[in-house]
Amino acid sequence: MALPVQTPESALRCRSLVKRYGDVVAVAGLDLEVRRGECFGMLGPNGAGKTTAVEIFEGLRSPDSGDVEVLGDHWRRDGLALRRRLGIQLQETKFPDKLRVREVLSLFRSFYPRGLAIAEALTLVALEEKADAQVRTLSGGQKQRLSLACALIGEPELLFLDEPTTGLDPQSRHQTWEIVEGLKARGRTVLLTTHYMEEAARLCDRVAILDHGKVIALGTPRELVASLGAEHVVEFTVDEAASGALTAEVLAALPSVEGVTREGGRWRLTVREVHRAVPALLGALAERGATPTELATHHASLEDVFMALTGRRLRDA
């Protein structure tokens, strides 16, 4: 209860949030603030505690310790008044198969004192043509958009999207991104969790990178990538016979190289300028009689930030 005076632009804040399941610490002292009007992303691998944290924000779980403030309010008892101001999309919801899309929306609309007309909600998620289709006939992407429409139908001040595109095909994923971008354009506050770095980079104004229930980096996607000090990544492998001669010191000393990590037989260099680093790298390899078996470069991404911080990849971490 002893939170500092709340700034009016804060939509959500939490302090030292902790949640344990037996011996597993799902959320380990989380501090976050989501500002009004921004799209805030929680990026992290599976098991980083994203969903647990979001469900605490949504009032579906209670934390073991710590404090949560949502739209200037706290969760207590049924929290109906607060729920009317929130839009919630769970990771997966199975709506009744035999209900029509319009009927599901009409059901959820009835829970809110004010909100969108059914037709407006259908337009928002591009499901007009499916209005009279039963849920069981919808594709995965269409079901996800129906779930999004149910979250939007009460015109929420704050929208929670928990892994909104997990399991969707690329086309459906892009369609969902366009809907969220439309919401952003209208100044909605959105908190989304994802383990897709492209999604966080494209949609979010600010991103918190989570690992083991804690924030390990926070900033705009641009700031986070810039924190690597280099804009490009060079990845390569060499034939095993010569790999012994290669050390991190040698590679770090190459021109334009800012960071070196190694993952099994694969080396990753973060570099400022590819055209200077790569010829120097090839020269250094040739000097040691090592032949590159694979060499690739790409622009540094949030994935590289995560790797630089944890030494693991987002997807299979």
Next chain:
Amino acid sequence: MPEQARDRTRGPLAELVLARVRELTREPEAVFWVFIFPILLAAILALAFRSRPPEALPVAVMAGPHGEARLAALSARPDLKPRLLTAAEARQALGRGQVVLAVSPDDPPIYTYDPTQPDSRAARLAADAALQRAAGRTDAFTPGHAELTEPGTRYVDFLVPGLLGMNLMGTGMWGIGFSLVVARQGNLLKRLVASPARRSHILGAQLLSRLIFLVPEAGALLLFAWLVLGVPVRGSLLLLIGVSLLGALAFSGLGLLTAARPRTIEGASGIMNLVMVPMWIFSGIFFSTARFPAVMQPFVQALPLTALNNALRAVMLEGAGPVPLLSELALLAAWGAISFVVALKVFRWQ
């Protein structure tokens, strides 16, 4: 906006009930089990246990000096169907159950029969009376006979209230339990709780939709029983509806309780069967609970389906008013109320 005004016509409870009703009526299996199955079962059982004129009992007369005379004496009785057989044939027929009594050629005759079988005992009495009379015995008097065939005392009359009770139990438990567990499994319950829907509305809608379905469900079975099978409703129809309503609510409570925790349909099915199978056996659906020994009666009579079946039979067959039913109705109400309270306490929303 006129569009918005047209959308917003129903409150959350009405929408939740409507969603449930829509789901059920669009499920052909549900329609079969709720409406068609009990009628079908009543019709088949009525056919199987229909009242027939008693069949003549097959008996064997062993060939010998008195064979023909005895055959004639036994043939005079409508309830016996005698055959003249050799001693060996007669013993074989007895062993195979083709005859229930064999009369030896001796004088006086020896009756071979199975005293543990009612048919066999009846055949012995009938055959003995016929042979004694043929040998010169006279009856002291000629009794009159009144046969029991009026509606209300047949097996089918006993059966229909039991089937109604069984159906109220089945649809109450499955109707509520199944849909709640499916909703829990698919995260729908969690999603509803995350929305500003009241928990009382979410569960209340389940009960209300049950009561809505009760009307056509009980109505169809009773109408069929009344029109086709001639089963009477001797008591007040209003009381019968009231008893059915209370029964439906009690089993809805039990359905809610069995569905309060399980996360999977398999888990829920196990618990439901554990609750329902004893009542299928012990609660007097197909035969009277009086058949169970006295030591089991406290258990048998405490079951909610026993109370419901007893109350339904009393109203339908005996024309009982509400007062003699008080203990049954109180027992049902107690089962329902306790189940509700416990279910709400332990209910798993996600």
